[in-house]
Amino acid sequence: MSEDAYTLTEDQRDLQEAVRAVVADKVAPYAAEVDRDSRFPQEAHDALVASDFHAPHVPEAYDGVGAGALEVCLVIEEVARACASSSLVPAVNKLGSMPVLLAGSEEVKARYLPRLARGEGFSYGLSEREAGSDTAAMRCRARRDGDDWVLDGQKSWITNAGVSEFYTVMAVTDPDAGSRGISAFVVEKGDPGFTFGEKEKKLGIKGSPTRELLFDGCRIPGDRLVGEPGQGLRIALRTLDHTRITIGAQAVGIAQGALDYARDYVKERRQFGRAVAEFQGIQFMLADMAMTLEAARQLVYVAAAKSERDDADLGFFGAAAKCFASDVAMQVTTDAVQLLGGAGYVSDHPVERMMRDAKITQIYEGTNQVQRLVMGRSLLR
CATH class of the missing domain: 1.20.140.10 (Butyryl-CoA Dehydrogenase, subunit A, domain 3)
Known part of the structure; x- marks a missing residue:
């Protein structure tokens, strides 16, 4: 019923079938165990990477498959039918990298998007404990120091934190400018001064680690800025x-x-x-x-x-x-x-x-x- 309700192209139907086969083999058999043990769905992740379904939105110019928005939704829908935690692999990779696609310089795109296409995950750091829906109230700070930026503060409820290699992080760069004083940066997992909090104990999606991002004098190069200063929000x-x-x-x-x-x-x-x-x-x-x-x-x-x-x-x-x-x-x-x-x-x-x-x-x-x-x-x- 559902496949016939919307006029999908032959290629889109083929995509559905291909994802469904991967899900039946490498996602569904582990879904209950992943939930029970609150562990990352590594089998699903590896299978999605091997089939280019982990980040299908990455353009071909950056070694991706260049899937459109509907195709990405079809991938996520098919994976989620068996395991919601596993469906967060392609969903969060798109969320984390979308700021780079929308506003990143060509240099930033060329540095990170091919690595995402190869399987290195990308997460998104916006929310804080006291700035959930009220995003403009964030307190995480980034200050210039020579050619670098230094981040201090935290981000909360970050999906796949600790697993992803890259994080698009929003931080206040001009405290007097309100919502226009927030900027976006790419932070790498191995950057000094960047650590993770303990895993949250959750009601559901237990296979997807949710942790705080902690910044204590985290120094990153100036060329990690996404867009212009003040454009972050x-x-x-x-x-x-x-x-x-x-x-x-x-x-x-x-x-x-x-x-x-x-x-x-x-x-x-x-x-x-x-x-x-x-x-x-x-x-x-x-x-x-x-x-x-x-x-x-x-x-x-x-x-x-x-x-x-x-x-x-x-x-x-x-x-x-x-x-x-x-x-x-x-x-x-x-x-x-x-x-x-x-x-x-x-x-x-x-x-x-x-x-x-x-x-x-x-x-x-x-x-x-x-x-x-x-x-x-x-x-x-």
Whole structure:
């Protein structure tokens, strides 16, 4: 049903099938273990790198495959059907490197994007403990020292921290300039004065390490600046317009995986002498799950097309896709648990993991309350 609902090209269908094969072989078999042990999905990571699905957005000019925004969403959706933690490999690689693509100098692009294409990960450092939704309130500082910059402070809730080799970090360079006093930098994992906090203990996506970035006199060369001084927050927000769509794709994938599993379960499970799927109440639940999921998928795909064209209304559609798809994922996965009854509440079945994983899609890359603010302001602008 889902493949026919949107007119994908033959190449896009081939891409779906190729990703699906990798997922079946190297992602799905480890998903439960990755969640149980809270370990990085190394098997999935290595398989995605080997097949060029770990960062498909990198342009061909920088040794990447040059996949468009919709193709990236298709990759993330297919991986997320089996393992949300693993789907964060391509999603976060795009998030971390998007500022470089949007605003980096040719020198910065040429230095980092080929290495990303070869498998070295890229994370994104924007949020802080006291500056989550209020990004302009950040306190991480970067000061000039000769030709270098010296960073002090911290960043919180950084996905794949400690695994990624590179980090796009936003820091205050002019405390008196407000939102125009923030700049963007590339920090490398091995830079002196740069360390990581302990891994967060999380409700879901347990296979993706979430840690603080800690900067204590971290000195980096001046040519690591992304864009011009003072452009950092504008670059960060423009990045999110493009990458929120990938979270919508992740949410769609999680929901599809839960729906598939629940549907198969109720067809096999028998009560009162017949399959549970034969009861009208169950069919109504499945219908609502599939209907809202398909609507979410279409919105994500349309937003991806707008990202590819960099349309003027991308801000609205990116926020809408992320917000709607993640709300749908939370509802669909919750209903999937309900359809399995007591079996849905235990870890023998994947739907409880999918429900826990779905929750974060309503929170990260901007809470859904913030997405509604973005949409409302866009409508009133």
